Amino acid sequence: MIAFENVHVRFGTAEALSGITMMIEAGELCALVGPSGSGKTTLLRLVNRLVAPSRGRVFVRGEDVARLDPAKLRQSIGYAMQSVGLFPHRTVAENIATVPRLRGWNAPRIAARTAELMALLHLDRSLAGRLPRALSGGQAQRVGLARALAADPDILLMDEPFGAVDPITRRELRTELRRIHQATGKTIVLVTHDPDEALELGTQLVVLRGGRVVAAGPAASLIAPGADAFARQLLGGTQPGLRRFALLPAAASVVPEAPPQGAPELPAEASLADALSLMAESGATVLACAGGSLHAEAVLRQA
Amino acid sequence: MRALPQLLLALLLTLVASPQGAVLLGQAIGETAAPFPAERLLSLALAHSGLALAGAGAASMLGIVLGIAVTRPVGRGLRPMVDAIAAISQAVPPVVVVALSVPAFGFGLWPTALALLLYGMMPVLRATTGALEAVSPDARAAAEAMGLPPRDVLLEVELPLAWPVMQDGLRVALVLSVATAAVGALAGASTLGTPIVLGLQNQNAVLIVQGAAATAALAFLAEALLLLGGSVARR
Structure with missing residues (x-):
């Protein structure tokens, strides 16, 4: 690409x-x-x-x-930056519509797209007519992101x-x-x-x-x-x-055998770091995970 | 209302400039000469306004165009030279410009128009470059990064953001122009400076007061109108 x-x-x-x-x-x-x-x-x-x-x-x-x-x-190509750079004289909706307008979209299409993006970024509809100076920092970032995504790049x-x-x-x-x-x-x-x-x-x-x-x-x-x-x-x-363990999924090291009685339960989507943390907390060397068992040795073998 | 003081001053000065007002004032200072008739004063005021408007208009146009040109990447190198020319043209007194250009243009409107153009250009140029340079660099960078062509960056982002400050420059240019147009009378242009010149020649203080008060009234009126126009446009 x-x-x-x-x-x-x-x-x-x-x-x-x-x-x-x-x-x-x-x-x-x-x-x-x-x-x-x-x-x-x-x-x-x-x-x-x-x-x-x-x-x-x-x-x-x-x-x-x-x-x-x-x-x-x-x-x-969408572009978003730290300083956001919203146009201070344009409303939130007009800011979002910048690129679609440049590309000559018609008004109903722009309005629909603006509404869709505001929903996608959890921006309240009532903000559409506001000027950027009335926005909080987080809201301004969301508007900046919506503006970058406007023409669906x-x-x-x-x-x-x-x-x-x-x-x-x-x-x-x-x-x-x-x-x-x-x-x-x-x-x-x-x-x-x-x-x-x-x-x-x-x-x-x-x-x-x-x-x-x-x-x-x-x-x-x-x-x-x-x-x-x-x-x-x-x-x-x-x-x-x-x-590194925080980035690796625990599920890949699980073996399909019944966990011992009372083994602490690790969520299926947890990482190896989560598994180590649970072991450190509980003192157990075997955890129950996704219907199988996760052994401490298996975790360390990923190193 | 932002323009009220200017309007009141303009009204007061108009009363002073009217024949009745000037006669009353003349009696107070022991001057008994005949005043300038109202209808001639009015027609001079019209000519004066036209000349001032033309001068300020040309100065504004030139100032804005130069101001935009020297803030573009290609024109940036010309900035020191343009600034110097604008400063010089402001530094030379209008009277001198009028006097020096009479040999070139002859008597009448043109020497005055030239003086007004040169004199009014600097405030507009200064306001335009200052306002364009003050436009948020983030907004400009964002506009460029999103793919606005340079023309759109100027028309849709820079000028709308710079306009309120540029307006101040235009107002200064027009008021300066109305005030200095009186000098044109020296070169034979029909302006509100005409009664002043006549008054000086005939040692008639009533005429001088009338011309001066009428010129000032017109300048205040111009400022008031621009202030009103500006606040209407902002709404």
Whole structure:
């Protein structure tokens, strides 16, 4: 869906990205994670031509973006950012309708789509006629996300979209984003400096450092022993083993034998970290899970 | 009502400028010369308004166009030069512009129109560039990222957000224009400066008071009308 081919980006004398070659498949939620200044936002902005590569090529849906009309390309890709950037002189509904209006949708279609998006993002109907200054931070982020999704783009770019809201709202919005990703199957590229957010949301993670990709792949593989030390340290922190176990499902290690009498019950969708936690709490070395048993040895064998 | 003080002042000054008012005032300071007739004052006021409007209109147009041009990526390099030209044109007194352009344009309207254009341009240019630069960078970035073409970013995001501040510049330009149009009388344009020039030539203080009061009344009236127009447009 999105491909980078030996891409370099230079701002003045500083090289922001060097030699990036990677692919983002359709339907992935790809989290770009790394410290500030690592080039993750620049990488994101290459996709809709807000930044042009000084060398190399960027392909979107198989086409070299340098050959596409930037306005048309950007209208076909949703974009949400930390500062939201709602238009202060336009109502919530008008803000959401920006791209559909640019694309010449008729009024009934725009109204229907706006209502649908407000429902999807749990925005109260009464907010439609309000100006952005009357919104809370969380509401503004939701409107920004609705605006990015308005013309139903198959690609959504998000630049630290939940950076400026309080932790509770952030958790809600993350859950919502995961729900939207699962429900719509869109390709989402998410920039974040928060390893937890990347681990929680990303089906694919790309770890950047100093303008280079140091590691890429599914979250669990990047924390596994033997993975790139920087990525492991960034994502795993001081407990990489537990972080990785939190990403692996317990059900895969369950054996189909009757659990011993009184074994503590582990929910079927729990992770290996949940299993370890329950064992640490109960002192049991065998847990009942999904009709079978989960042995401590089987859990540790996943390490 | 925001424009009430201006309207009241305009009314008061109109009373002072009227022949009856000027005669009363003249008697108070021991001046007995004949006043300027009301109907001639009115026709001069009309000519004065037309000239001031034309000058302010041209200055506004030029100021807005230049202000937009120097805030675009391609025009940014011209910014220091345009700022310098606007500052110089404001610094040269209108009287000098009128006097210097008489040899080029002859007597009549044109020297005054040129002076008004130069004099009114700077407030509009300053307000336009300032207002465009104050537009929320987030809103501009979002507009660009969503695929608004540069023309739409300007027309749908930047100008609507900048307009309230730009209006202040337009108001200053019009009031300046109404006030300075009086100078045009020196170059033979029919304006409310005409009674002042006549009064100075004939040492008739009543005429000077009439011309000055009428000019000021017109300037206040223009400001009041713009304030009213602005608050109607905002609703």
